[in-house]
Amino acid sequence: MLETHLFIFNDLKIASKHILSALSNALDINTVFVAVNDKVTNYVLSAYNRQEKMVVEGEVLFEEAYCSLVEENEQNNVLIITDTTDNPLTKKMKPTAHIGNVTYIGIPIKLKDGTIVGTICGMDRKKKAFSQTDIKLLKSIAAFLSSVTELEHMAFHDPLTNVFSRSYLEAFFKDGWKNKYKKIGFLFFDLDYFKAINDQHDHSVGDIVLKEIASRIKAVLGKNNILCRLGGDEFLALVLNYKDNAALSKIIESIQCAVSKPLNIPDGKVSLSMSIGVSRYPEDGDDIQVLIKKADHAMYQVKNNGRNDYKYSPPTCLP
Numbered sequence: 001m002l003e004t005h006l007f008i009f010n011d012l013k014i015a016s017k018h019i020l021s022a023l024s025n026a027l028d029i030n031t032v033f034v035a036v037n038d039k040v041t042n043y044v045l046s047a048y049n050r051q052e053k054m055v056v057e058g059e060v061l062f063e064e065a066y067c068s069l070v071e072e073n074e075q076n077n078v079l080i081i082t083d084t085t086d087n088p089l090t091k092k093m094k095p096t097a098h099i100g101n102v103t104y105i106g107i108p109i110k111l112k113d114g115t116i117v118g119t120i121c122g123m124d125r126k127k128k129a130f131s132q133t134d135i136k137l138l139k140s141i142a143a144f145l146s147s148v149t150e151l152e153h154m155a156f157h158d159p160l161t162n163v164f165s166r167s168y169l170e171a172f173f174k175d176g177w178k179n180k181y182k183k184i185g186f187l188f189f190d191l192d193y194f195k196a197i198n199d200q201h202d203h204s205v206g207d208i209v210l211k212e213i214a215s216r217i218k219a220v221l222g223k224n225n226i227l228c229r230l231g232g233d234e235f236l237a238l239v240l241n242y243k244d245n246a247a248l249s250k251i252i253e254s255i256q257c258a259v260s261k262p263l264n265i266p267d268g269k270v271s272l273s274m275s276i277g278v279s280r281y282p283e284d285g286d287d288i289q290v291l292i293k294k295a296d297h298a299m300y301q302v303k304n305n306g307r308n309d310y311k312y313s314p315p316t317c318l319p
Contacts, residue, residue, distance in 0.1 A: 033045075042067050086101075194232075
């Protein structure tokens with residue numbers, strides 16, 4: 001759910017808004033815009049239309065956006081389509097049916113590791129032959145916006161596991177979250193006997209374990225939920241708008257199953273388990289710090305009762 005995470009692109013949105021009108025004039029094209037995506041949704045963060053309103057801010061399915069073609073064409077770094085009604089890539093796409101014939105140019109916005117997080121694009125009614133100077137300018141702007149995005153990514157992601165960080169958690173619960181989510185499950189994870197892995201091997205092996213475990217949990221949670229690393233081997237997942245306790249328990253048990261599968265390390269395999277504490281909004285309150293503490297407390301009860309299990313926080317667990 002890309003809309004859930006849009007606040008992590010605030011600086012990109014601000015930077016692009018300051019640039020787009022000047023870029024439109026420099027390239028002599030009607031429309032320029034910046035979009036981000038999660039491979040499911042394409043969200044236009046900012047758009048500038050000099051005369052005709054071709055693009056507005058908002059979301060569409062990624063596969064229905066011209067931006068998806070930019071990613072497919074990433075090796076060339078720039079995609080130019082002179083006539084979208086005639087080109088086989090675009091003539092049957094929804095944007096073409098909606099706006100008709102345009103000339104289109106798109107360049108990816110990338111993180112340092114090569115991950116494409118978005119695109120900067122231009123469109124015009126007239127057939128436009130983009131010069132090398134035009135392309136160089138657009139690439140320079142894309143490189144600048146990539147740097148802005150990289151800094152934002154670093155601010156909100158754990159550098160080891162690439163899941164969200166505490167900073168993300170703080171920003172997520174800053175404003176208006178109660179209006180968006182009727183239910184949130186707080187799952188506090190702690191790996192069982194993780195210290196023994198670091199003691200028996202070196203910390204690089206521990207890092208391999210943490211990255212793989214984070215990847216497995218994230219795969220179970222999917223794009224509609226959130227995983228944060230709090231530090232060490234502690235993680236917090238937010239399960240958003242789950243149906244009921246049975247649905248929440250099913251997700252937890254799927255995570256347990258995924259974590260328990262043997263994990264490859266340089267000198268063999270290890271099998272792991274997790275202790276999981278659970279609290280729920282609104283059943284267990286609406287104070288975020290208290291909800292996290294309740295989940296943490298329930299997790300430690302699991303630890304004290306033999307590990308490798310999960311426990312819901314009782315209402316009287318903490319004030």
